[in-house]
Amino acid sequence: WIGFHTKLSEGTLPYDDDQRGISEQVVIKFSHVVAENTPKGLAAQRFADRVNQVSDGNIKVEVIPNGGLYSDQEELEALKRGDIQMIAPATTKLSSFSSKWQVLDLPYMMPTRDSIIEAVNGEIGETLLQSLEENNLKGLTLWTNGFKQLTTNDGPIVQPSDLKGQHLRIMPSHVLKKQFELVGAKAVGLDFNETYRLLESGKLNGEENTISNIYSKKFFDVQSNLTISNHGFLGYAVIMNEDFWSKLTNEQQTVISKALEETTRWNQKQSFEMNDEQLSLIEDNSSIDIHYLTNEEKRKWFERWQPVYLEFEEEIGKELMSKMIQLRN
Numbered sequence: 001w002i003g004f005h006t007k008l009s010e011g012t013l014p015y016d017d018d019q020r021g022i023s024e025q026v027v028i029k030f031s032h033v034v035a036e037n038t039p040k041g042l043a044a045q046r047f048a049d050r051v052n053q054v055s056d057g058n059i060k061v062e063v064i065p066n067g068g069l070y071s072d073q074e075e076l077e078a079l080k081r082g083d084i085q086m087i088a089p090a091t092t093k094l095s096s097f098s099s100k101w102q103v104l105d106l107p108y109m110m111p112t113r114d115s116i117i118e119a120v121n122g123e124i125g126e127t128l129l130q131s132l133e134e135n136n137l138k139g140l141t142l143w144t145n146g147f148k149q150l151t152t153n154d155g156p157i158v159q160p161s162d163l164k165g166q167h168l169r170i171m172p173s174h175v176l177k178k179q180f181e182l183v184g185a186k187a188v189g190l191d192f193n194e195t196y197r198l199l200e201s202g203k204l205n206g207e208e209n210t211i212s213n214i215y216s217k218k219f220f221d222v223q224s225n226l227t228i229s230n231h232g233f234l235g236y237a238v239i240m241n242e243d244f245w246s247k248l249t250n251e252q253q254t255v256i257s258k259a260l261e262e263t264t265r266w267n268q269k270q271s272f273e274m275n276d277e278q279l280s281l282i283e284d285n286s287s288i289d290i291h292y293l294t295n296e297e298k299r300k301w302f303e304r305w306q307p308v309y310l311e312f313e314e315e316i317g318k319e320l321m322s323k324m325i326q327l328r329n
């Protein structure tokens, strides 16, 4: 069982602190694709430190950032195989497991921070995490990053028609692909860590992401225009392989759950603040041109994207859709 190593340092005897009669150090490899200085990177490390401290080293969480071990798609496969024990992919990347997750990708579905927090911490978040069970995955909690924005190399993006003919990187997702098709752009689902190179080489014109990802991966260096559109949500499902989780003792599960509870509370506040701070840093330190969409401009994009709501309502499920829409009001 790959995640577990017997902890017998030289000269010490195994000590008897659980039902197994031997102390085992649990090693949890937590892989993710973003930089350390991001909402997910910081939350993963905070969680790791907390677990290492509370368990007195008996549970060791090792965080591997920047896709150092596995890229976006690979990390899901690696988790299923048991090569790593924990990941926190963008919720978008889980729609291949259950189409319900697509509800979080609908453009302007959650227009405020409060509506995001209410969705992820309430019944909607619970339903989504539970949907992972069918795939032998244990959904533990939901972390936030923030609102997605648009960047491009091809002039200011103010009206939906400004994206016409642009070649954009998106996370692999039917909703996102359709959304950009509706405004005449060609959007391709690609690995996160491929994005910078493709923007730099001019193979892509633009992309959508949160400020924290735009800042930490320096997309602003290879893009001429940034539009603060707040048009979509980026957040994460923190998950383990169900077999791994169920083999942990109750005590180990409790240590992990409590550390996650604390980390989630912290992340859901810190993530939005971090995006705000890093936007100021981009404003102050880069030459990228920034446009803030007015409410009237946002309304036009929202209207233009209405067909996505209709097209995906059935796949997502009417009940879940209407619960989400209620949060907006």
Ligand code: LMR
Binding pocket: 033, 034, 040, 072, 089, 090, 145, 171, 191, 192, 209, 213, 234
């Ligand atoms: C992306 O692929 O753009 C994001 O999912 C990266 C991340 O994990 O924040």
